[in-house]
């Protein structure tokens with residue numbers, strides 16, 4: 001009885017010094033890591049912050065873009081949402097798996113709703129201007145799987161160890177919970 005349990009997941013990558021972004025893009029160029037991201041989110045509905053969205057060369061159908069700017073111009077198949085809860089509800093309504101793809105401000109607001117976090121831990125520090133939110137209590141989440149790979153950072157040509165970790169949160173919040181619906185005036 002009952003429907004399928006909803007699964008909302010987040011996905012991202014973080015350097016050993018906590019950096020995840022630089023000048024509106026990634027601090028590193030690791031093609032295999034990017035390919036892992038693309039393969040994992042293929043066919044999913046995405047929740048994404050406006051700055052990350054604007055940095056994306058291509059966006060799939062069913063991209064829900066968080067922004068408080070009412071006049072935002074988006075690409076076909078993309079929709080503006082003005083809260084994490086509204087964005088997740090709309091993404092779930094597509095019937096597709098749902099991935100929260102960042103950036104930092106969106107991870108910080110959306111993690112309570114995520115059952116899984118696909119986090120690539122890059123075992124090297126990088127210069128950056130955007131930090132992975134320390135408020136996400138991943139240390140309390142269960143590690144479902146972890147795979148280590150030695151990859152190459154293309155700008156430097158250096159080998160870099162990457163750990164592809166999948167975390168699970170036991171009791172994520174439902175996006176409908178805690179949302180106050182005001183009566184019509």
Ligand SMILES: NC(=O)c1ccc[n+]([C@@H]2O[C@H](COP(=O)([O-])OP(=O)(O)OC[C@H]3O[C@@H](n4cnc5c(N)ncnc54)[C@H](OP(=O)(O)O)[C@@H]3O)[C@@H](O)[C@H]2O)c1
Pocket residue numbers: 011012013014019020021022023024025026048049050051052053055066067068069081082083084101102103104105106107109130
């Ligand atoms: N390493 C990774 O895995 C990864 C993943 C994603 C992004 N990044 C990097 O992270 C950086 C961007 O992260 P960021 O935190 O600065 O920006 P962001 O989260 O991509 O976008 C921030 C914008 O999203 C909107 N927003 C965020 N939270 C909202 C909320 N609760 N309600 C309504 N609107 C909301 C606001 O847009 P408005 O200003 O339009 O209102 C805000 O200015 C970039 O360098 C990007 O490349 C890295």
